[in-house]
Amino acid sequence: MxxxxxxxxxxxxxxxxxxxxxxxxxxxxxxxxxxxxxxxxxxxxxxxxxxxxxxxxxxxxxxxGDERASQFPPPSYETVVDAAPEARGRLYSALSELAEQDPLIRVRRRDEEITVSLYGEVQREVLAAILQREHGVEARFGEVRTARTERLTGVGHALEVKKQDGNEFLATIGLRVEPAPVGSGVTFELECERGSMPPAFFDATEDTVRRSLAGGPLRYPVPDARVVMTHSGYAPRQSHMHQKFNKAMSSTGADFRGLAPRVLAAAVRRAGTVVCEPVHRFVIELPDDAVGAVTSLVGRLGGVPFESGLAGPGVAVVRGEIPAGVIATLQRDLPGLTHGEGVCQTEHDRFEPVREVVRQ
Structure with a gap:
């Protein structure tokens, strides 16, 4: 405290x-x-x-002066994790447990695919060893790829009313999605009357919306959004004397959990999104006669070198920004351009719309 x-x-x-x-x-x-x-x-x-x-x-x-909120930048990479069919349940449970203990591990599940966000190749190797040693799970990791997100570009609204237009769920849900400031997260608000239906149905809708956005209603997660529930409706529980509860005529939380992802996806599509990728700041120390070749490489890879200067006799420093997806290419080509003397350090800065560049 x-x-x-x-x-x-x-x-x-x-x-x-x-x-x-x-x-x-x-x-x-x-x-x-x-x-x-x-x-x-x-x-x-x-x-x-x-x-x-x-x-x-x-x-x-x-x-x-409290900077702790930024001490864990979002991961720039991700990979799909799988295991033998009989071990997949244990794999997800183990990854979820590790994610609760370690903020550097982020897990999401969509259908049957489990994705883990990473900070680099070394973390993948460590994670595989922990799963094997502590949980007895032989995990198979796919290729490491850039972790992308989607950012809302406009406002979208969708509505489905129970028993209308093919809605098979005993639920009415209207959702409006709006862009939110970067880093603000997902907020869920009500424009409909809170007393219009049982609180459990609102809770089921909100929980499902948050899970759906974290996993991405489209291809990638939507980390920042304002979601407003504009319409609600349900079928009251049957209360006739001597009658048992009839699911076919009464709403349950499952109706709202089933309908919410569909309404949300429609609202997001109407709002429109742009796919974003992580951008890193970089600092390269290199011989001064290699500055031109290295800045040219950075430019071809979609990066922006915005500062260079001398750090000492014959030694220069170049600073700039570059998409995370091409950092491996930069590090691979740097030794050949700098006579083996170039040193590159990178740090996550922000997410920006994907740049169409040459990826070698």
Whole structure:
């Protein structure tokens, strides 16, 4: 705790639409953990109830100079992971458990395909070893590829009404999707009356929307969006005396979980998206007589060298930005252009629309 006070039963905001209630507090005191009703600045505490919290999350307002929110940049690469048919269930469970423990591991599942986001080849090798050693799963990793996302370019709305136009679900859902600032995450809001149907149906819709956007209703995830539920409707539970519950005439959460992805995908298509790829900043130290050749290579690969200068006698430094997907090509060709003396460092900066460039 750096500032403020946490109280038992407080409901706190973890960002990106996640809010959790504190169900237990144990404060470190003289070498042990003691149950307390509060935890204040300067104390270390175990907080229970934060089921969606992840390593790196910051609770409460950030203090001046606090850069922790950016200490884990999004992964720039991803790969498909598979295992023998009898081990696929254990594979997903193991990856999900590892992702909860390690913010550098991000897992998503779409249909039967499991995708893991990575920071590089070394992490893939480490992950394979952990799965084998600690979970007994022999994982097969596909080719590492650039992790892309989609950004909404406009506003889109879609609506499906129960028992109309081929809607086989006993649910009415209307969704409007709008672009949101980069890094703001997904927000879900209501324009329809909250009392118009049971809260569980709203919760089922929101949970499904968030999962669908994280996995991508189209090909890639949509990390930032404002989603507004504009219409809702359901078939009330049958309550005739001596009658059993009739699923064919009464809505359940499954109706909303089944319909929401379809309405969401239609709204996203109408809004339009642009596919984005990670762009990295780079710093290259190299002999000064190789600057021209290296900046030319960076340009051919779709990068932008925007600064160069001397770092010492005969040594130059070039800075710029380059799409993550061609960094391997840059690193492969750099030694030949710099007499084996070039050194390149890169760091994730942002996502930008995919650039049409020569990929060698």
């Amino acid at each position: 750096r500032s403020g006070v946490l109280h038992l039963r407080d409901r706190i905001d973890l960002g990106h639409g996640r809010a959790e209630r504190i169900t237990g507090l144990r404060v470190a005191h003289r070498g042990s953990l003691t149950a307390r009703p509060t935890a204040g600045a300067g104390q270390i505490a175990v907080v229970q109830g934060l089921t969606t919290a992840r390593v790196g999350d910051v609770v409460g307002p950030r203090l001046p």
